[in-house]
Amino acid sequence: MNNDHGGVIAIYPGSFDPLTNGHVDIIERGARLFDRIIVGVLINLEKSPLFTVPERVDIARRVFRDYTNVEVDTFDGLLVDYARRKHATVIVRGLRAISDFEYEMQMALMNRNLNPEVETVFMMPAEPYTYVSSRLVKEVAALGGSVTNLVPRLVEERLRQKKHGRQTLRA
Ligand code: PNS
Numbered sequence: 001m002n003n004d005h006g007g008v009i010a011i012y013p014g015s016f017d018p019l020t021n022g023h024v025d026i027i028e029r030g031a032r033l034f035d036r037i038i039v040g041v042l043i044n045l046e047k048s049p050l051f052t053v054p055e056r057v058d059i060a061r062r063v064f065r066d067y068t069n070v071e072v073d074t075f076d077g078l079l080v081d082y083a084r085r086k087h088a089t090v091i092v093r094g095l096r097a098i099s100d101f102e103y104e105m106q107m108a109l110m111n112r113n114l115n116p117e118v119e120t121v122f123m124m125p126a127e128p129y130t131y132v133s134s135r136l137v138k139e140v141a142a143l144g145g146s147v148t149n150l151v152p153r154l155v156e157e158r159l160r161q162k163k164h165g166r167q168t169l170r171a
Contacts, residue, residue: 007034007035007036008034008035008036008089008090009034009035009036009037009038009086009087009088009089009090010030010033010034010036010037010038010088010089010090010091010092010121011037011038011040011079011082011083011086011088011090011091011092012026012027012030012037012038012039012040012091012092012093013040013042013075013079013082013091013093014039014040014041014042015041015042015044015047015049015056015134016039016041016056016059016060016134017047017049017050017051017056017134017138018050018051018056018059018134018137018138018151018155018158018159019056019059019060019063019134019151019152019155020129020132020133020134020137020150020151020155021128021129021132021149021150021151021152022094022096022125022129022130022132022133023094024063024152025094025125025126025129026092026094026123026125027039027064027067027070029123030092030123031067031069031070033121034069034090034092035069036069036070036071037069037070037071037092038070038071038072038073038086038088039060039064039070039071039072039073040073040074040075040079040082041053041056041057041060041072041073041074041075042074042075042076043074043075043076044076050138050162051158051162053074055158057072057073057074059152059154059155059158060072062154063152063154073086078114079091079111080111080114080115080118083115083118084115084118088118089117089118089119090118090119090120090121091108091111091118091119091120091121092120092121092122092123093107093108093120093121093122093123094122094123094124094125095122095123095124096124096125096129096130096131096132096133097130097131104120104122107120108120108122128149129150132150137150137151137155137159138159141156141159141160141162141163142163144163147159
């Protein structure tokens with residue numbers, strides 16, 4: 001798994017709309033386990049996201065500012081092609097519950113079929129985050145509920161700004 005590009009490089013791909021404490025937990029685990037972990041924010045033109053890709057990148061870069069082996073980047077196209085370009089041999093994914101398993105298994109096996117040299121490694125987040133998802137965080141925040149302790153403080157602030165911005169627009 002080692003290569004000529006500074007040890008084992010892992011990619012942690014996702015939408016990160018927005019980054020949650022579950023993501024942060026997995027990235028911290030990955031940073032301990034691998035020489036370098038690249039948080040790959042998917043440029044997905046089909047979805048209608050709450051945060052733009054530059055906003056999501058900015059958040060992740062700020063949250064991981066002090067981590068020397070965490071890089072935040074964007075990608076489009078096939079994940080395995082991106083992994084090859086970045087000389088990454090590992091794809092990291094978080095597994096929260098059985099409900100994640102089927103989709104994750106399909107992706108891992110499809111990616112293996114596309115490039116057998118890249119291994120998918122699953123990690124479980126700390127227990128308090130096993131029910132946290134970006135989708136629920138967005139819903140709760142939009143409806144005025146508290147997401148404290150579920151997302152980094154910066155994300156909480158940005159969610160508040162988005163909500164305020166939308167309310168001002170509607171007024
Ligand atoms: O956080 P998400 O939205 O569940 O992440 C999904 C992601 C980005 C890992 C997946 O959609 C992906 O890898 N997209 C890139 C396109 C690709 O390679 N598709 C084939 C995967 S089997």
